[in-house]
Amino acid sequence: MRNILIILAHPNLANSQINRTFIDAIEQNDKVTIHDLYLTYPDGVIDIDAEQAKLSSADVVIFQHPFYWYSAPAILKEWFDLVLQFNYAYGPKGNALKGKQWLTVITTGGSKEAYCTQGHNRFTIRELLTPFDQTAHLCEMEFLPPFVAHSARNLSKNPDKLKHLAEQYQKFIHELQDDNFDSESVSHLQTLNQRWEQ
Amino acid sequence: MEHGNLLFDAFIYLCAAVISVPIAKRLGLGSVLGYLVAGVLIGPFVLGFVGDQTNVMHFAEFGVVMMLFLVGLELKPSLLWKMRGPIVGTGGLQVLLSTAVITLIAMYLGLIWQQALAIGMVLALSSTAIVLQSLQEKGLMKTSAGQSAFAVLLFQDIAVIPMLAILPLLAVTSPELTVNADTSQAGWVKGLIVAGVIAAIIFGGKYLMNPIFGFIAKSKLREIFTASALLLVIGVALAMQAIGLSPALGTFIAGVVLAESDFRHELESNIEPFKGLLLGLFFISVGAGINFELLLADPLVVIGLTVALIIGKFLVLFLLAKSNKLAKPDAWLFSVALAQAGEFAFVLFAFASTSGVLPTGLIGLLTLVVASSMLLTPLMLIVNEKYISPRFATHKKEQRPADVIDEDNPIIVIGFGRFGQSVGRLLLANNVKATVLDHDASQIEMVRKFGFKVYFGEGESAELLHSAGADTAQAIVVAVDNVDSSLNIVHMVQKHFPHLKILARAINRLHAVELHRLGVNEIERETMASGAELGAKALVALGWQSNIAYRTSRLFKKHDDQSVLELAAFNGDEHEYISKTNEARRLLEETLKQDGTWQHDADEHAWEKPGKLK
Numbered sequence: 001m002r003n004i005l006i007i008l009a010h011p012n013l014a015n016s017q018i019n020r021t022f023i024d025a026i027e028q029n030d031k032v033t034i035h036d037l038y039l040t041y042p043d044g045v046i047d048i049d050a051e052q053a054k055l056s057s058a059d060v061v062i063f064q065h066p067f068y069w070y071s072a073p074a075i076l077k078e079w080f081d082l083v084l085q086f087n088y089a090y091g092p093k094g095n096a097l098k099g100k101q102w103l104t105v106i107t108t109g110g111s112k113e114a115y116c117t118q119g120h121n122r123f124t125i126r127e128l129l130t131p132f133d134q135t136a137h138l139c140e141m142e143f144l145p146p147f148v149a150h151s152a153r154n155l156s157k158n159p160d161k162l163k164h165l166a167e168q169y170q171k172f173i174h175e176l177q178d179d180n181f182d183s184e185s186v187s188h189l190q191t192l193n194q195r196w197e198q
Numbered sequence: 199m200e201h202g203n204l205l206f207d208a209f210i211y212l213c214a215a216v217i218s219v220p221i222a223k224r225l226g227l228g229s230v231l232g233y234l235v236a237g238v239l240i241g242p243f244v245l246g247f248v249g250d251q252t253n254v255m256h257f258a259e260f261g262v263v264m265m266l267f268l269v270g271l272e273l274k275p276s277l278l279w280k281m282r283g284p285i286v287g288t289g290g291l292q293v294l295l296s297t298a299v300i301t302l303i304a305m306y307l308g309l310i311w312q313q314a315l316a317i318g319m320v321l322a323l324s325s326t327a328i329v330l331q332s333l334q335e336k337g338l339m340k341t342s343a344g345q346s347a348f349a350v351l352l353f354q355d356i357a358v359i360p361m362l363a364i365l366p367l368l369a370v371t372s373p374e375l376t377v378n379a380d381t382s383q384a385g386w387v388k389g390l391i392v393a394g395v396i397a398a399i400i401f402g403g404k405y406l407m408n409p410i411f412g413f414i415a416k417s418k419l420r421e422i423f424t425a426s427a428l429l430l431v432i433g434v435a436l437a438m439q440a441i442g443l444s445p446a447l448g449t450f451i452a453g454v455v456l457a458e459s460d461f462r463h464e465l466e467s468n469i470e471p472f473k474g475l476l477l478g479l480f481f482i483s484v485g486a487g488i489n490f491e492l493l494l495a496d497p498l499v500v501i502g503l504t505v506a507l508i509i510g511k512f513l514v515l516f517l518l519a520k521s522n523k524l525a526k527p528d529a530w531l532f533s534v535a536l537a538q539a540g541e542f543a544f545v546l547f548a549f550a551s552t553s554g555v556l557p558t559g560l561i562g563l564l565t566l567v568v569a570s571s572m573l574l575t576p577l578m579l580i581v582n583e584k585y586i587s588p589r590f591a592t593h594k595k596e597q598r599p600a601d602v603i604d605e606d607n608p609i610i611v612i613g614f615g616r617f618g619q620s621v622g623r624l625l626l627a628n629n630v631k632a633t634v635l636d637h638d639a640s641q642i643e644m645v646r647k648f649g650f651k652v653y654f655g656e657g658e659s660a661e662l663l664h665s666a667g668a669d670t671a672q673a674i675v676v677a678v679d680n681v682d683s684s685l686n687i688v689h690m691v692q693k694h695f696p697h698l699k700i701l702a703r704a705i706n707r708l709h710a711v712e713l714h715r716l717g718v719n720e721i722e723r724e725t726m727a728s729g730a731e732l733g734a735k736a737l738v739a740l741g742w743q744s745n746i747a748y749r750t751s752r753l754f755k756k757h758d759d760q761s762v763l764e765l766a767a768f769n770g771d772e773h774e775y776i777s778k779t780n781e782a783r784r785l786l787e788e789t790l791k792q793d794g795t796w797q798h799d800a801d802e803h804a805w806e807k808p809g810k811l812k
């Protein structure tokens with residue numbers, strides 16, 4: 001059994017459709033923890049030591065957030081800036097995160113089609129997530145293909161589809177937890193979602 | 199004392215108190231009435247267990263002296279200074295007007311002006327013992343009414359001094375009325391002596407008492423500390439008596455001076471039981487001293503005079519309350535509370551009789567009137583509380599009875615002082631409807647105008663909370679400014695309204711610890727947040743970048759809150775607990791030191807290092 005830490009960054013969970021549904025679907029136990037950054041740090045003052053302690057005991061770190069301006073809500077950036085310290089997360093002595101897995105779970109307003117060279121967002125999700133990918137790489141973490149929920153507005157009007165996605169997410173957490181998932185098998189995928197579309 | 203056996207008498211008095219006071223409290227009558235009735239019962243006219251009360255009363259009056267010492271302890275000099283207006287203004291007017299009214303009535307009843315004036319002065323004074331004890335017991339001392347009443351009582355204490363000087367001049371039977379040069383010279387010297395003694399009390403209290411008490415406390419002998427506390431009070435009282443001032447006034451001054459001393463709480467807890475017992479004894483002796491033979495001989499005269507006295511004083515007080523713009527319930531409470539004659543009357547009548555101002559027969563009658571008015575005070579306070587003040591408090595409710603249930607608000611704020619107001623204003627500004635409870639009526643009338651649903655009364659009563667909608671509310675903010683009542687409220691809410699989320703204002707660290715231990719976890723210490731905030735601004739003023747200063751200040755507060763939680767989780771004996779408190783202080787100091795010497799490394803790796811909370 002592996003420890004899963006879900007770092008959630010949503011500034012208004014009460015009005016959220018997608019992220020809220022995802023979070024509600026997750027069964028928390030002593031191996032799966034949801035860590036809501038905006039709830040824990042309403043003033044944005046992040047406690048570096050507490051965060052590092054949480055990270056150290058996790059085997060898989062899931063960053064779940066809505067896609068804001070092709071990136072994460074502000075608090076997650078502050079979190080990176082403060083918590084991923086030199087000689088902790090990277091640097092000659094920085095191997096606290098080495099070998100852990102990184103999963104980004106995002107929800108986007110834009111459709112799947114919009115995220116390609118011809119689409120009006122001009123870049124693919126993977127391209128836009130390269131800063132996250134490289135951050136994971138510098139920390140010697142394994143960056144898994146992201147799990148993406150596109151077209152948030154439409155999705156919120158389609159409860160069956162939303163429920164289906166939430167279940168996929170929840171099941172995948174189980175797989176990660178039980179360690180019976182072979183990351184090699186998805187490493188060639190653009191997004192994790194493609195795993196179920198195959 | 200007829201029986202001449204001290205132990206037997208003590209047994210009787212204690213028995214009477216132990217039986218009647220709890221019953222009286224249980225019936226909601228208050229301890230004062232319990233004592234008074236006990237006194238009547240054991241007195242010479244009912245059961246006859248105890249005899250003449252003059253000596254007992256004289257002794258027991260010392261309870262009043264102790265009470266004023268304790269009141270003084272709670273009153274810092276700066277606070278007293280702020281009250282100077284009401285003390286001189288309201289107090290002075292009360293004494294002057296009441297004296298005038300009573301004098302006129304007495305003259306109308308056929309007394310010569312000298313006697314009428316003497317009676318007027320004496321009866322203008324109210325009973326510090328009864329008023330303060332009753333108001334304290336009901337937790338009303340801090341209300342506008344309580345504060346005003348206290349100001350008046352304090353002035354009366356001062357007014358006794360000139361009265362003692364004037365009374366002999368009113369003598370009708372004494373031939374020596376002319377003031378000779380000798381006296382005026384003595385008066386001048388006396389003035390100096392008085393000033394000297396008061397200065398000595400202030401100086402001694404400020405500079406000598408702390409080291410002396412510190413030395414005594416180090417001996418770790420509790421009874422010696424108690425003895426020295428008593429010695430202090432008795433010593434000051436004797437000094438004041440020696441120079442002809444009221445001992446109560448002297449100990450009050452000593453109390454005020456010591457209000458800022460480190461030993462304030464120890465003094466308080468040492469004197470408190472003595473004060474309680476002596477005051478109880480005093481009330482019993484008043485009850486026992488009521489001369490029922492005289493009453494039965496001339497019931498109409500006694501009752502008539504008592505009623506006239508109370509109504510006369512009440513009207514004067516009510517006039518003053520109105521001109522001071524006290525809110526209606528406050529005005530009633532203030533006027534009802536002070537409408538009796540007081541213990542000074544016993545002393546002053548005795549003095550007036552020896553100075554040849556008043557004849558003994560008249561004094562007997564008047565003493566009975568005084569005692570009756572004192573006996574009636576607790577009853578009148580109950581009537582006021584039960585029937586008069588609710589009329590003002592439920593004013594709104596009566597107008598729109600249907601609204602009460604529909605509008606039940608999700609949150610209740612108890613205590614609407616500076617702290618509660620900040621909470622309430624934030625809620626209201628965001629359209630969150632709050633029900634507010636406070637025991638200060640004038641505060642209430644003001645905030646009602648702004649759309650708060652306000653209830654008058656003590657938040658400690660489950661009954662009141664029930665009518666304030668506690669059954670349907672979701673959360674309650676306990677923002678009272680008193681540790682004991684805060685804890686009482688929390689207990690009561692947990693017992694009667696377990697569904698309510700409790701959020702509490704903590705007065706200090708220990709209070710926060712106690713709240714945590716009761717399971718209340720949403721706590722803000724009242725000065726911590728704003729202190730830390732201003733601290734951050736101070737750092738900015740010294741050139742820090744504001745976000746770093748803010749972050750530092752937040753982390754500092756977080757650490758401090760954490761240390762309170764740890765303290766609360768610690769279950770040890772008191773000794774360990776205290777060393778734990780010291781431990782917390784030491785820890786805090788260390789953090790401060792670290793924070794102070796921490797140098798921000800301007801490296802490229804992160805804009806701030808970890809370890810600030812360690």
Ligand SMILES: Cc1cc2nc3c(=O)[nH]c(=O)nc-3n(C[C@H](O)[C@H](O)[C@H](O)COP(=O)(O)O)c2cc1C
Nearest residue numbers: 016017018019066067068069070107108109110152
């Ligand atoms: C400030 C802000 C910026 C956003 N930027 C993007 C964006 O760059 N690309 C995108 O596809 N959607 C963007 N959105 C839409 C959100 O991603 C979308 O509303 C969210 O994923 C819905 O999830 P929720 O129901 O959990 O809130 C943005 C929304 C906000 C409020």
